[in-house]
Amino acid sequence: MPVSVVSRSRDTRPMRSGCRRRRGRSQRGQSLGRASALMASGTSTADVRRRLVHAAIGQLADEGMKGLTHRKVEQRAELAQGLVKYHFGSLDGLIEAVLAHLAVLGFDNVMQVPQDVVAESLGTGVVPDSIWREARRVIDKMTSDQDVNRARFELFLHAKDRPELQAIIRRERDRFVDFITAVLPGAQGEAAARMLMAMIDGVLLHQISAPSEVVEEMAPAYLLGTISAGLLLPALEDLPPAARR
Incomplete structure (x- = not known):
């Protein structure tokens, strides 16, 4: 045997x-x-x-x-x-391609407003109807595709312990910030762009997790208010010691 x-x-x-x-x-x-x-x-x-x-x-x-x-x-x-x-090549390769695609979609959600109109509005404090309409258009477009928004946040959480995915997300965010900074007036365009990006992520997550009609209606005001406030932020090197880590 x-x-x-x-x-x-x-x-x-x-x-x-x-x-x-x-x-x-x-x-x-x-x-x-x-x-x-x-x-x-x-x-x-x-x-x-x-x-x-x-x-x-x-x-x-x-x-x-x-x-x-x-x-x-x-x-x-x-x-x-x-x-x-x-x-x-692998599932990771597909995930990277999805992240790149989502980043491209983000560039479609940018307000199309002439710089002279933006500068005049910031100078006078009066927001013309054309800017309000454009803000509403962008917000509606961002919040309408729930599949894209859910997928984005799933990948953000998935990247928590994956430095290679964090590097991709960070790179695409920096590209978006550079793009927005180039069209914003003033010296603090980058600070305003990063603040704007953080606000948008917050609104989208808010509406995915527990949608609010108030947030939906006020979102254009949040968008324009964030840009205005962001342009008043100090530069990183000008932060007072009390605000630093």
Whole structure:
């Protein structure tokens, strides 16, 4: 009996190992085959990646990080199994692509107001109707896509103990701050931009967790008030000692 057991062990172990290797090669081949089939059907690589990113946002919004798996994303995107790995390398690669996409969407939520109108409003203290309408438009656009907002905060929490994701979030925030700073008047544009970004995150989180009609109605005033107050902030180097850590 012991001889028989040893004999089976020697016979079957190489076979199992070989099967695993062949199975791995087969799965990689299937992924390549599916990608080739998609390209042959006229579906571009960019379109496949876009569908996977959008599906990942939907999964994050519906099920959180626990629902973000290769298979669920592929099924939601109505794409073949294996394409997440083929296009992004791993789930982390997909998450990084989602963060980059969310950052791009953030640039669409910027008020389009001529600088001379902004400067005149700040100088006189009178906000024209055109600025109020633009503030309402931006707020409505930011708060309307709940899937995007839920996905963003899911990833923010997921990045808590992941320095590599924190670096991506920090970089994209800095890009947004630079963009806003360039269109704000005065020397304290950067401080105002960072204050504005923090206010927006706060309003969005507030409305996701426990929506308030008052906050929804007042949000344009919060937006404009934050910009005005932010431009009055001292520079970092000018903070009084009592305010420093």
